Amino acid sequence: MNTIGLTLSCFAFLLVAFPSFADLRVQFIEGAPKDRFIIENLGDCDLGAVDIVIDVSASEAGLIFDTTGASEGVGVFQPFEVTKGEQYLLEPPNISDADQRATLNVTGLGQGEAVAFTIDVDDTAGQRGITVSAGEISGTSVTLLKGNRSYSAVMDTDAQVVVETEPCSP
Template sequence: MRFTLAGLALSASPAFADLDVAFIEGAPKDRFELTFNSACPLGSMPVTVDLAGSAGALIFDTTGQGAGVEVYQPFELVEGAERVAESPRVSDGDRKITLNIASIAPGQVIAFTIDVDDTISNRQITVSGSEIAGARVIADGNSAAFGADARAKVQLPDCMG
């Protein structure tokens, strides 16, 4: 009986969830992929990509006029649009994008493309992993920084609730 109770106690422990975010430099569009890794689905939550602390002083370049250089690309949801409550409005020179996720299940991906430019180097139209380092992803109040590998992993609270 003790082993059964101990086994039940272990199986009742909280299931943690991770939101993995990858930045993929591309031409002419850069891509952000958000992958939900968990044992259970999550309901609605805001997810923000905030470039303000990035090593390259990055911005979103969405129009031909304004803060960016040469190539520009507007925000476009390219995967998982049905998981996002509404497409965010992103202005040229913005440093933040917030996606209001309606729901997401384990293994599902949400991806968007946009142009990202740095504002301090000579290669402004090409962004390396080290230039996005320090940018943050905030998901439902939890936060993680991008590393030099252009990835961030946000640990979310248990999803048993």
């Protein structure tokens, strides 16, 4: 076998042996008064139509989304606001004051693309209230729903999580 044939054979083996995935990273960045979530496609293929659910109910500090002045949130409040990738949202999510779950209907999020949004996240169990530390958001789950499949992971004390998915479709 010549050098080109051998190289192509090795490349084909690598494609079969190491499939591509559409993994998703979600990061939380504390920032008073607006906190930020960044959702990024780390994978090798587009995500297609998916729902991304961020659930803070199991977080360490009893977190809530503080979108109006009516809840047990502390001090200021901030509604949901897209700061990047609005074109990937089918519609703005409906996040009410004191909700603990945000569901984003996303479509066409390509490789390396991101959706980012700001919102106020407050703790109800700790003493800090208006600020949320990385340790306080740990336990937050992120679920990617694609068709009848579900992929979940839990944020760690670094305030981020990678949700691993199935191999990309050919």
